[in-house]
Amino acid sequence: MTNSPVRKPKLRRVGKNPFDFDEGDPLFAHTLSLEFEKKRAKKLLKARKESGDTNTKLSDIQFELARQHGFASWPRFKAHIEQAKIEMQAVETGTPTALDGDKPTLHIRCGTDIKQALEVGGFQGDFAGFFDPFVMGPVSSTQTLEDHLEIRAKFLDNAGWVNSKKALKNHQNHYRELEKSRNYSRVALWFEHDSFDVLILAYLLNYFSDPAKRPGQLQFICITGYPGVQQFNGLGQLPPQALRVLWSWFEQVSEPQLALGCKVWNAICSPSPVPLMEIIATGTPDIPPFAKALKRHLQELPCLGNGLSLVEKITLEILKQQGPIKAGLLFGQYSKSEPLRYLGDTMFKTYVENLANAEHPALTITSVDASDAPFDASNWFRSHTVSLTQIGHDLLADQKNWLEMGVKDRWVGGIKIKPAEPGWRWDFKNDRPVYSDSEPTSPSSSVGTR
Template sequence: MSQRPISSTTDGRINLEQQRKRAKELLPRLKSQDPTSTLSQAQWHVAKQLGFSSWPKLKAHVDAIDFAARHPGFEASDEARTTHWRCGNDIAHSLQLAGFKGQFQMLTDPLCMGPVRDLPNTAFRALRSAFISQAFALDEVQVARRMDDEYDQLAALADADHCVLWCEADAYDQLFLIRTLAGLERLPKKLELIEVDRIPGVERFIGIGQLAPDVLAWLWPQRRLIDEEAVLVAKQAWSAYCDNSPTRWAELAHSSQASLPFLAPALLRQLQELPGVQDGLSLTERLSLAYIAESGPVPFGRVFAELMIKREPLPFLGDMMFHALLRPLIDAEQPLLSETEVHLEWPRRMLTLTALGQAVLAGQAYWLDHASHERWVGGSCLQPGQAHWALGHDNRPVWRS
């Protein structure tokens, strides 16, 4: 029987009574197709559509989360000296609500954007600070101060008693993960990783930040130790990502690593930010133009929502990051997008394709032949009108001269 999902949650919490009610509501529909259908079969359909193989497994999952919520001391004997690391502050408050008592640290550097080169610490921080302040119109001195503080804290990780890295499977998080591990001269006393690419009951999992505090508590016992093999893989991946040629990075993206199982898909998705060999667009740009072509004029913010909710295969962008990525398509001397209602905040401004935008989207023109802005993907620099790395139809990099 084919039908749309009965229910979905956004924060990972599942109300069992609500699912029982839905199963009862579904039963008459099942009986209309097969008079022998039972409530147990309806419950099985509900469980299946929430990502479980059976109703008992759905119930066991709900019970496990409820238990974690009722027992905030669940293995927390060493939490006062634990440091929780995250690539943003989206779970800081939820960790406190869930009963975590350790410190919280974050690295906010969006390594999936802008130049990322293998440079000495001071030069690397200066490079990233300059990019962040320019891309997001922030005070460069304040950005540099924040970068110094965050990277200083990260450099001290090797001497910490107990650190836990909270990561999801997208490029933003996986680049944070390999940057963190690649910078280690030695493993800390106890370095653990919580890594997740989906949550039962969440139809469209975008990130850990959307999860309820009790679901974070449920994730806690699933952490695992980081070993030397994971650090070695991270060092190789970070070096490849920083290289001015994406060939080694592509090899890792097309392989699998048991010690860091989510790394290859994230690297592959980030590789797709290279310009496509046919149109010169990154995947983010192509998905955005395609939606605007279908629905335009359309508010800027709705384009972002459409990608996050439906079209983006591995969501990795925040709203301000998305805005910064699309600005060159609007601000170029020969733009692909026209922006109106500019007196409004950017999410409410209307976007439409220009004639050049339509031609590029159709593969009849090549974006980097018309672009005005330099763009970086990892260590690969893309300069308008110059030879550069692009991505072929097999998701392998090719040199386009």
């Protein structure tokens, strides 16, 4: 198999691309200047000396600045700035070299958000989007692939995202593309640190742990930020030149990393959170972002006291503070409040609707536009207002339990939440899952029993 020919980018000027933001936006990827950082270091040193510090040297300040940007040393920080400048110039010429042109390459990402940026950045390898949202709905390691696809397609249909027939076809195409990866000399996995990405990356590492399915070379990134970006949400916000820089950050997937992926995926599919907690306790040194993302995943268990997941709790707290607001503003406020952002607008819409559709709703959704298109998420967010009900206020005051408000069954990975039955909860006070062996409002016993 050979790579697709280089396509001429339609977008030339870096500042006009959809993956760029206004300079004042915290999502904007600022171009770092070596000259500015040198002057900054000297100013900081001068301020230190004027305050009576005679021991600090210029090299100490430079090291501090490098560490602030995520680099182990000043020379590495300098090298990054110089490389970023070169890559920006390459993109601005409109004819950047193909960094992946040395061998047939497949780029895999949990979505299509970087596809255009890769093209503009000169990458000529093929692209496959693999984006089954494992953070929501049931997953299981005991099913055949066919059963797995049926279960996931049914969930997407029930969530109102896409009808099951179309969802099944889309999933079959995604998994079929995955099967083709062994025909490439190199597969590059582009991921970041949130639970949406991490769960999919764990699935892929589990998949590629089978040597028969593995390409000649398997490499990945799972990054937590990018130099010059104040608020890093994900790879999709980065311009083409940044993706070119990131190409040098890729590492070959090791056997311990494949083993971690297998272990994590099996734990995600488990009906108990205990296996995941055991993995989280290790700090996952082979892939450090895993531990935090997996813990955030488990925080979607109903919490002790009011039975809300963390997303639900944050959403209701915003409505309590802000009062009735447009759904789009609510999503924006949620995104700012989320400790490890991972939900897109469509997934958040599902959470909001679930809070409104219970027998005793925690919030109400009011349409302000009768022509609203039911499956157009962006239009829905513009045309609906969300308000907190008295039930919502009572939940936040721990006077009611959400699991007793007539809510539907739901899943956190392989853990099924059946509201009227005993089950797993998240204890925010002790930062761990606990098993409730009685009614939702009754005392609970924990993993280590409490």
